[in-house]
Amino acid sequence: ILLFGVIGLIGCGTSTTSQPSEKTDQGQAADQNAEQTTAEDKTYVVVTNAEFPPFEMTLPSGEIVGFDIDLMNAIAEASGIKIKIQHTGWEAMLKAVENGNADIGASGITIRDDRKEMYDFTDPYFEATQLILLPEGSNISSAKDLEGKNVGFQSGTTGETAAQNIFGKDYKGLKGYADLPTAVNDLFTGRIAAVIGDNAVVAEFVKQNPDKKLQLVKDEAFEKEYYGFIVKKGNQELLSKLQDGLKKIKENGTYQEIYNKYFAE
Numbered sequence: 001i002l003l004f005g006v007i008g009l010i011g012c013g014t015s016t017t018s019q020p021s022e023k024t025d026q027g028q029a030a031d032q033n034a035e036q037t038t039a040e041d042k043t044y045v046v047v048t049n050a051e052f053p054p055f056e057m058t059l060p061s062g063e064i065v066g067f068d069i070d071l072m073n074a075i076a077e078a079s080g081i082k083i084k085i086q087h088t089g090w091e092a093m094l095k096a097v098e099n100g101n102a103d104i105g106a107s108g109i110t111i112r113d114d115r116k117e118m119y120d121f122t123d124p125y126f127e128a129t130q131l132i133l134l135p136e137g138s139n140i141s142s143a144k145d146l147e148g149k150n151v152g153f154q155s156g157t158t159g160e161t162a163a164q165n166i167f168g169k170d171y172k173g174l175k176g177y178a179d180l181p182t183a184v185n186d187l188f189t190g191r192i193a194a195v196i197g198d199n200a201v202v203a204e205f206v207k208q209n210p211d212k213k214l215q216l217v218k219d220e221a222f223e224k225e226y227y228g229f230i231v232k233k234g235n236q237e238l239l240s241k242l243q244d245g246l247k248k249i250k251e252n253g254t255y256q257e258i259y260n261k262y263f264a265e
């Protein structure tokens, strides 16, 4: 707001001066300067649903960390832009990028044709698939074996789509949650029989809860997915900066370093 104010004032000064030729030159120089400063100082707002370990999670201190966060910081550095990370709900995150309240979405977002109508995606940076998370000894070897039971997922995600495809949209046992940890919690209390979610994330829940004796089941119907970062559709300028940064960190080994930090065996 301040910057726009300054630009506005410069504009006014130019148009009300009494020596047109000279003032116009000065005005142009000032305007260019202002624009340059604006571009350099711009801090892009990155929104993320930080309830999706290990891609994005919030520490007790309030700090947002994770694979996507490290990648975004590395990309920003490589492409010379400033960013700040903000936590929102999943659907709020998508909305914020769509309506321009945020610049970038970094949230393990699967590249999908329907989403491409609203967003431009970077190149893929991670391969994923859905998996079923459930207690050991559940005697379930495919999604169909869950017929008649409650199945949880994060609303508005590919986990929801996968569940709908298997059981039908009108299946009574479909339970959508605002975030995945709440779904997993309902699994622990027995409210639902299984959670369908992104493989690396449900694997993280298995790892973090050894006492709960959880297992993962893959269904043949689950397809390969690829994560990309999003910008508002048509924001070619920002997209190419992200693409450039992503390419650089893949080439210079930074991507691999970050990958190993979170996913090395």
Ligand code: ARG
Pocket: 048, 049, 050, 051, 052, 056, 090, 107, 108, 109, 110, 111, 154, 156, 157, 158, 159, 180, 198
């Ligand atoms: N990959 C899935 C999708 O795009 C789930 C992503 C959820 N991400 C999150 N941070 N909660 O639909």
